[in-house]
Amino acid sequence: MTQEAAFTATIEKDQRIEPRDWMPDGYRKTMIRQIAQHAHSEIIGMQPEGAWITRAPSLRRKAILLAKVQDEAGHGLYLYSAAETLGADRGDLTRRLIEGRQKYSSIFNYPTLTFADVGVIGWLVDGAAICNQVPLCRSSFGPYARAMIRICKEESFHQRQGYELLMTMMRGTEAQRDMVQDAVNRWWWPSLMMFGPPDAESPNTAQSMAWKIKRHTNDELRQRFVDMSVPQASALGVTLPDPDLRWNPEREHHDFGEIDWSELKRVISGDGPLNAERIEHRRRADEDGEWVRSAAAAHAAKKQGVRG
């Protein structure tokens, strides 16, 4: 059997491709692209919520938020490690992010204006992430699929903390309820954009589905997310900001309004509300951490020398 036939047979049998297996260059390139983009999203994704750690309204909320943001750092680290099994170098991936040569999720370029945004990120953004990532536990690349299992467990805790925070605010004052509704109004459409462009304009979906990297298309997952969110919004007592949102008994799914794709394009291409700030913050953190990385490398080299 040729190497290529062995690769195809592994995919067809729904088994995993492992780092030492032969794989087409395109598969390796696609996996590095998706894993790196995902890792960058986790790391940049620490910023919008991280901004509220010093201003959390109670010790309990501060401890929860610290734990969540720390989990996101952990997810970034597993994912960079998964990319390294494919021959990528973490320092190089970080450089590409800072130089705008690799992408991260559009959603993290929006500002967190009130504490209700922390709850809405947990509910909607982590909810969308779960919808997208649960099928990735069956992705064909072994290290990515295995990393996703733990990430999804933690994401589901993140989503619950967001929903619980919002439930608490909805039981509070009129001003708190207004704050929640305002946050939902601002985050709903960008959350739908997280799933990527519509299938007809998604250049990578067909090949990624054939390689079983992606198990569902962008539109399928977006629909699943809308259907899941509608009853949750009604239990919470908020209105989703879409006058065209309604149950379609024939399709047995919710219909929803047209997404502003020009906004997604703008944000992806670097012109969203906070793209420049997010990258600048990441660049500064990388620079500030340089002495730690050099010290760790010098220490490792010294220990290696002692061992001889």
Ligand code: BYC
């Ligand atoms: N934002 O052909 P398509 C999290 C890019 S972290 C920016 O459909 P694909 C969390 C796409 O990369 C959330 N770029 O691509 C963390 C491609 O560009 P290139 C991150 C986007 O890869 C902290 C081009 O547009 N999750 O959950 O087949 C706190 C065409 O798109 C976006 C992941 O990364 C976007 N929204 O499908 C809370 C999950 N959408 O590279 C939460 C893993 C598309 O060809 N990734 N692009 O120049 C995926 O599942 C897939 O990569 C996507 C896109 C569904 C995102």
